[in-house]
Amino acid sequence: CLHDTVGRKVEWHIIGSPACSDYVEWMEKDTFARHNVRFLGVLDADTIKDELLDCDLYIQPSYIDNSPNSLCEAMALGVPCIASATGGIPSIITHGVNGLLTQVNDPYALASAILRLSGDTDMMSRLSSAAMSTSHERHAPETIAKQLIEAYQSIMSR
Template sequence: MNNKKKRVLFIGSFKTKGKEGNVGGQMFACNSLINSDLKNKVDWILVDTTATTNLKRSVFNKLSKSILRLIKVFYYLIFCRVDVILAFCSSGNSFLEKGYVLKISKFLGKRTIIAPRSGHLIDGIITNQGFKKKVLSIFESCDTIICQGSFWKSFFLNELGQPENKLKIVHNWIDAKNYNKTNKIKTPINILFLGWVDKNKGVWDIFNAVNILKRSDYKLNIAGNGEEFQKLSKAILENSVQDRIEMLDWVYGNHKINLLNDADIFILPSYREGLPNSLLEAMASKCAVIASNVGAIPDIINHNINGKLINPGDVNGLVNAIEDYLDNHELIKKHSESALQTIQKKNSISIVEIKFSSILKL
């Protein structure tokens, strides 16, 4: 082992896919980072925290897995050389578990870096004062707080009073060269949703929009799974809209790439987000995108320039945005070209390597 390399204890999600077959944004981010050219400068020490499912788990299941992870972390801290602790985290108890590890690591004299990646974290801070105090305590022990965009940086700066020099913006990233598509528009127009099938992702807004859009010039695919999957599948049959909307379950690998490449329009009417990888993948695949004006999404979507922004819960706004594209195929081409250019400029893995090299002080 090269002792000149910086040794980074990385707490995150390192499975190649989840139990349901999905590849989440955090999973992709962690794996792409450790497999990037940073591996020539870093010895990664990995602690995997991938959840077995996004559905509810028993307290015993969560607690037992948490204890095993903590034992592993403290073994590394005590018996191995560790220069930096990097933690990718979501919200709730997951955030607190990793946050307290960072507090202890800081006490032991380690550099600590936290990368919050869930829009639910902001909700928790706003609605729960007790949780907010815990977040503040954790942030005080962090040398660097990675922000997914300017919205996150502004929130941590103004709502939590964090010093600006601790806040570093690193937009989510993908390897854009894995996506390749011509701008040939299909007939009917292919519309795609890709992600967890739950209320937060706006899947019922999609269903209601399809009920309004009684047109034959489009077909919508929902690729994913989650707590609303069965209810939504039943509603599609009961309302006789299966000719316009199809449920596909999780897709990954070449199947996902092909589905993105076949799509003309990508929709993500979420109620809260960080900066979703599925949106970046759709932009890299030259889709015209429609997404909610939440989280860091406005950092990459410039309304009516490289996509369309709608307010969360605005079904009529979603319908109007879809119709704008259905009625104007040249607009699809224009926005999709601009979307790809945005990804190449702001969200490539090479840009992220440079930013993490600086953050990790390599």
């Protein structure tokens, strides 16, 4: 139980459609609610923003992912992020600079990163500021236009 480890109550809010959560509960003979896991379902943009602004950490434990919008949204709002180093995620997060990366399918590394970050408010603040800065630079209209023009020029030069 994370409550015993980090000294505070932990709630997991999962946004989106939960695939087979009833089956997992039946197999484990336990409930997610007992472990403070809440499936919020599919939410509108404003509710997602409110959920992100109300959380301490955003976690993206993907097996395969190219460029998850939800990670970019969390970073833009300044939520400290932990994500799996898979697909395009390492091009979004620089480990220890604007978020933390963990190995794919390594629950111990993920738990360690969660404990490390949740216990270090200075690191949370530093990662939060860097995430917002990275996000605003990466998604600025000028940056996107410049990258698009460079891509077209590269194609045309061939």
